[in-house]
Structures are given as C-alpha cells and as structure tokens.
Amino acid sequence: MLVYHKEYEEFLVKLRDAGVVHIAEKMSGSAETPELQSLLAEYNRCEKIIKRLESVSSENSSTADNCKNASLMIEKSEELFAHLEQLNQEMQSLDKDIATMSVWGSYDNALIEKLKSAGYNVGFYLVSAKGFDPEWSNLYNAIVVNTIASKSYFVTVTPCGMDFEIEAETARLAARPLAELKKAYSDVTVNIVAVNDQLKSCAEEYLPVMRAYCKDLQGRIEFSKVALDGEKVSGDKLVLLEGWVPEEDRKALETMLKNESVFYELSKPTPDDDVPIRFKNNAFFRLFEPICELYMLPKYNELDLTPFFAPFYMIFFGLCLGDMGYGLVISIASAMMLMFMKKGNSMIGYARLALTLGVSTILCGSLTGTFFGFNMYEWNIPFLDWWRDNVSFAAMNPETGKLNDPNDALFNLALILGGVQICYAMVLKIVNQIIQLGFKYSIATIGWLIIILATVAMMYIPSLPMSVLYALYAIGGGGALLYNSPGKNIFLNIGIGLWDAYNMLTGLLGDMLSYIRLFALGLSGGVLAAVFNNIAVQMSPDIPVVGSLVMVIIFLFGHCLNIFMNTIGAFVHPIRLTFVEFFKNAGYEGGGTAYKPFKR
Numbered sequence: 389m390l391v392y393h394k395e396y397e398e399f400l401v402k403l404r405d406a407g408v409v410h411i412a413e414k415m416s417g418s419a420e421t422p423e424l425q426s427l428l429a430e431y432n433r434c435e436k437i438i439k440r441l442e443s444v445s446s447e448n449s450s451t452a453d454n455c456k457n458a459s460l461m462i463e464k465s466e467e468l469f470a471h472l473e474q475l476n477q478e479m480q481s482l483d484k485d486i487a488t489m490s491v492w493g494s495y496d497n498a499l500i501e502k503l504k505s506a507g508y509n510v511g512f513y514l515v516s517a518k519g520f521d522p523e524w525s526n527l528y529n530a531i532v533v534n535t536i537a538s539k540s541y542f543v544t545v546t547p548c549g550m551d552f553e554i555e556a557e558t559a560r561l562a563a564r565p566l567a568e569l570k571k572a573y574s575d576v577t578v579n580i581v582a583v584n585d586q587l588k589s590c591a592e593e594y595l596p597v598m599r600a601y602c603k604d605l606q607g608r609i610e611f612s613k614v615a616l617d618g619e620k621v622s623g624d625k626l627v628l629l630e631g632w633v634p635e636e637d638r639k640a641l642e643t644m645l646k647n648e649s650v651f652y653e654l655s656k657p658t659p660d661d662d663v664p665i666r667f668k669n670n671a672f673f674r675l676f677e678p679i680c681e682l683y684m685l686p687k688y689n690e691l692d693l694t695p696f697f698a699p700f701y702m703i704f705f706g707l708c709l710g711d712m713g714y715g716l717v718i719s720i721a722s723a724m725m726l727m728f729m730k731k732g733n734s735m736i737g738y739a740r741l742a743l744t745l746g747v748s749t750i751l752c753g754s755l756t757g758t759f760f761g762f763n764m765y766e767w768n769i770p771f772l773d774w775w776r777d778n779v780s781f782a783a784m785n786p787e788t789g790k791l792n793d794p795n796d797a798l799f800n801l802a803l804i805l806g807g808v809q810i811c812y813a814m815v816l817k818i819v820n821q822i823i824q825l826g827f828k829y830s831i832a833t834i835g836w837l838i839i840i841l842a843t844v845a846m847m848y849i850p851s852l853p854m855s856v857l858y859a860l861y862a863i864g865g866g867g868a869l870l871y872n873s874p875g876k877n878i879f880l881n882i883g884i885g886l887w888d889a890y891n892m893l894t895g896l897l898g899d900m901l902s903y904i905r906l907f908a909l910g911l912s913g914g915v916l917a918a919v920f921n922n923i924a925v926q927m928s929p930d931i932p933v934v935g936s937l938v939m940v941i942i943f944l945f946g947h948c949l950n951i952f953m954n955t956i957g958a959f960v961h962p963i964r965l966t967f968v969e970f971f972k973n974a975g976y977e978g979g980g981t982a983y984k985p986f987k988r
Contacts (some may be wrong), residue, residue: 389629390651393620396627399648400614406644407987408637410664412630415618424612433603434458437465440600444584445591455601458531461594468590472583475576490557491534494566504548513741515556528552550590590880607988614986632657632664632983641878659824666983673698675741683967684978690820693976697966700809704962705745706752707802710910711917714761714951715749749958755781756794756910757799760947761917765791785978799907806903806969811840811897813973832885833975835867836892837868868892880919899969905961913954920946 391399403409492512500510511528522542529545541559546552562569618627626744633641636656645652657663665688667677677700686692709715722743731734756774757765757780765776777783781794814837821830842860845852870883923946928939971978 389631389645390621391618391627391629392649393507393625393627394651396616396618399650400611402644402648404611404614404986404988406641408641408985409631410794410983411614411617411986412632414619414630421612421616426614427605427609427612431609433600434462434598434602434605437462437469438595438602439585440469441465441591441595441598444587445595455597455604458601458720461590465590465594466589468583470691472580472587475580475583479573479576479580482569482576485564486566486569486573488560489562489569490567491531491536491560495693497565503545504831508545509548509550511546512541512559512561513544513554513556514559516540519555521660524554528554530599536692538906551948597839599713606728610986631986634666634983639725657688659689661688662981665692665980667692672744675737675744676701678737678741678903679963679966680825682963683971684943685982686978687980689824690733690977691816691823691974692969693816693974696812696816696974697970700745700805700970701966702748703805704751704906704965705958706750707798707906707962708909708913708958709749709759709954709965710753710913711760711954712750712753712764713758714913714954715746715751715753715946717746717951718749718955719743719746745958752910754779754839756798756916757782761914761921763791774969794909795907799904802903802906803900805906806900806965809903809965809970810899810973811837812838813970817975819972831867832872832888835864835869836865839868840896862870895972899973902965902969905965909954909957913950913957916950916954917947920950921971 389403397759399875472659477720501891503510517535517538517540520530520532524542524544530542531545532542534541542556543781544554548579554685564572572642603875618629621628642654665685667674673695676694679685680692680697681703684908698743706715709718722739725739726736726743729739753759754775757763757776763782765780765782773784776791784791816831818830818837821833838860842864844855845860846857852904868889869882872885872888920943924939924942927942928935
C-alpha cells in the first residue's frame, strides 16, 4: 500500500477499522520517539495500578464506556499506595522496637531523668544467664529485670561519674518506652485499615475506568508502532506499508482500498516470505493448540501438527496418570469450573482440555482397574467383571482363577504406541517434504519408512516370503542411501546416507525406549497410591471415631499429594515425547509468526 504522507494517519485509522491486515514489522522510524515512550510509560503505570487495585478488591466488572479522569484516578491511587507503604514501613519499625523493649517491661523515662538529676545513672545490659555475677548487685546495684532464652536482662544504678567496666553487653534501647510504642503501633494499625478501606472504595469506582483507559492506551501504542512500520519513499512524500491478509478477507480489504486514494498491490506469498499463520482447527483440536504454542508455531508452508499429536497426547496423559479415581477428580473439578466460568473467560479452553484429559485418564485407568490405588476388579460388580474380561488387561485367567497382571500388557502397549507414533511422524514428514520441496526430496524418508515397516512385518508375519522382504529392504535402502540429497554426487549421497543410517538406527532405539516412561509413570503412581492406602489403614489407632478420622485424613492428604505430583508428570512427559520424538521424526521446523491483525 502506497499512501500520501499527509493522509497516512487517516488511512491507518480506516485500516484499523477493517481489522484484517497483519502489518509487516519494519519499524523504519525510530522506536524511541518521545510520543511512543510517553505512551508506553503511561501504559505501564496504569497497568501496575490496576493490578494493585485488583489485589485489594474482589470487583470484576467489565471496562467502562469512557476513560474520563483516568489520569487523576491513577495519581490518587498512587498517593494512597505510597501512604500505605509508608505506614507498613512504620509498622515494621515499631514492631522491631516493641520486640526490643518488651523484655524491659513498661517504665517511665521521666523517672530515669529524675534519678539522673539526683546524681544516679541507670544502665541497661544483657548477659548469658550463667554469666550474671551476683556481686554486681552489691557493686553496681544490678537488678535482673528478665531472663529469656538463657539470657539475663538487668539494669545498674550507679552514681554519676563512677567509672566501671562490666563483662556484659550494653542493650540497644528504642527512643520511646514500651507504652508509647504500643500506642503508636495501635494508631498505625488503625490508619492502615482506613487506607485499605479507601483503596477498596477507589477500586470499585476506578477499576472500570482504568481498564478502559489501559485499553485505549494499548490501541494508541499499537497505532504508533504500526505508523513507524511505514517506509518513507519518494523524498518522504509517500509511505510504503506492507502486510498480510487471509485469503477469505481479501475481497473485503480490496473493497475498502478501492475507495481510498492509495495505490495497492496484492500478491501470493513466496517460499522465502515470513508469512504469519493462524490455526484452522476444529473445536476439539483447538484445545491442544496451547501445547503446540509452548514449542513453536509452525511455518506457513509446513503442516500444523496439532491435529496429529492431539489424540496421542490425550492417550499418553491417561496412561501416565493411570488411575480412574484421579481421572474422575480432574473431570469433576474441570466440569465445575466450566459451570461457574462466565462466557468469554480466557481459562475456558484450559478447563475443557483438563476435562478431556480427565476422561482419557478414566478410560486408560480402566485398563488396569486402579481406583485410588485399589483394584476395583476385585469388587465382584457384574458390569466391572464384564469390562475386566472383555476390555481391560486384567482379565480373569481361567487356568489359575486369578486376575492377570496388566503390567506386561501396559509395557508392550507403551512400546507399540511409540512405534506407531514414530512411523506416523515419518509419514507426516514425507507429506511435509512433498509440499515444501517436491517428491524427490521425500524419497530417502520413504526408504527408511519402508525399511522400518519391513522389519516389523518380519517380526510379526512369519509367513512373509523372504524374497518380498529382501525386495522391500533393497527398495528402502536404495532410496535412503542413494537419494538422500537430490542433485549431489552419488558418492557423496552414499557417504551422507551411511551417516544418516547410523543416526537413524541409534536415534530410533533411543526414541522407542523413551516411550517406556508411559508405563513407568503409570506404575509408580499406582504404587504410591497403594502405599498411601496401606499407611492410612496401619497408622489409624484402634479408637472407633478417632481411628476412622485419622485414616480419612491420611487418605486425603496422601492422594492429594499423589494427584498433584503425578498430574505434573503426566502433563510434562507427554509434552517431552511430542516435542522431541514426534516433532523430530516429523521433520517439524517451526518458527512461525502468529497472525495478529491491526485492529481496535
């Protein structure tokens, strides 16, 4: 877009109203302009006061329609907070002085001055209780006032001018006696309560206005930054502005531009362009977008892997937590959060994700039948018995008459899921390479995938003819060794292929072993749950009511601790498998920029 410099700001207002263009950041102007500096400083000041007012108020109303008198409100709030800080410092100082003087009790400084006028000095000392010499009572009229923590606090009354040395530490005294300090402390406490009440009243009145003001400042800052992204050309008479618009919004933007006195040109992006990206996932996969954002956004010309890792992440979380009771707790807590959250709350997406992961934990926990550390398949409930024998890994063994140990099946499941996800990632890598570079660049990856699948087929299909197996190895090996770097010398390709073969074989082994953590975390969580149950039973005394109460307290504390620790592990370790094993084998590069349209 090419705009006449005098019409530039007016044009930006209209462009902001359109709200569909992501401006390419160039900042050809100085980012340190006085106007922008002033706006940023005022914004930070306003945001800081809003946070402090929110901390003293439970008011959660939306923003006001206007931000009139916001500056005066900020100034008054700052004065109140400064006064409150001063009072708190004074209270801390008084607290220390009171602690210092409390060992001496209440006394009147006027009486000490009278003694001095009469020719006697009063000295204040402290010494270890064993270090106090009874002779001091005769020599210096020493009187022990208090003994605290093996220390004796005593005073001496000696004639003025008497020069003596005593093996004791001179006490540090406050400027005021204890009674005055306590009175001052009480006054400061009353003042703090009064200032806090004022701040609460101010918060109710000021917060909506300040939020509106903060939002207005944010818009002005964004406007100023975009204004600096324009590049001055033709002797500063014209301003060149570049940006990105989604294909679906192109016609609306063109209609707006045609009505303005600007020259514009629309073109498709090239592979070298840093095109901003916007996720386009359905409601379910959208829940997992924050997890992808923890790593990096995908580039414009590569696949968004969110829909592809979401089902795996959900299963992995459930296996790591692995207890139906814990999944039930997470599901109920998430459902209650969703019930009480207002529409538009930014935490709704996270609550829905937690509910989804809680349901997954219930389903994965049913494979072993673990419910708060107990084996619920031993309860002889008809439905649970049917589920145990037809779905779970703990089916009744007809030969022994006992339940099968599900741990072997879980271990194998973890490895199978790892193999499936790695192969799935390689398929996505092939698709990515074809989209970004062309088919010939994907041949090496296709070759490795054929080799892996042929090896799996050899292990699980004994009837597979060896000739077919050799043919698959030849096709896969040829692609992996001879076509890993299209366009380069064949000998160089072989050298690179051999190095890739070493990395691939060692990397695949390490990647597969990483998935054992799914089994290990689920097993450790179940063992801890069972341990807490045993502790609760064994440590409860044989007193009817008290025993039950102690057992419930230990049970609740132990399982709350276990849920907290295991939930963190169940969240982090599947992320690790996703970011390292899955993204690496999928050839995910990332580094994309989020689409942020210039709008109000």
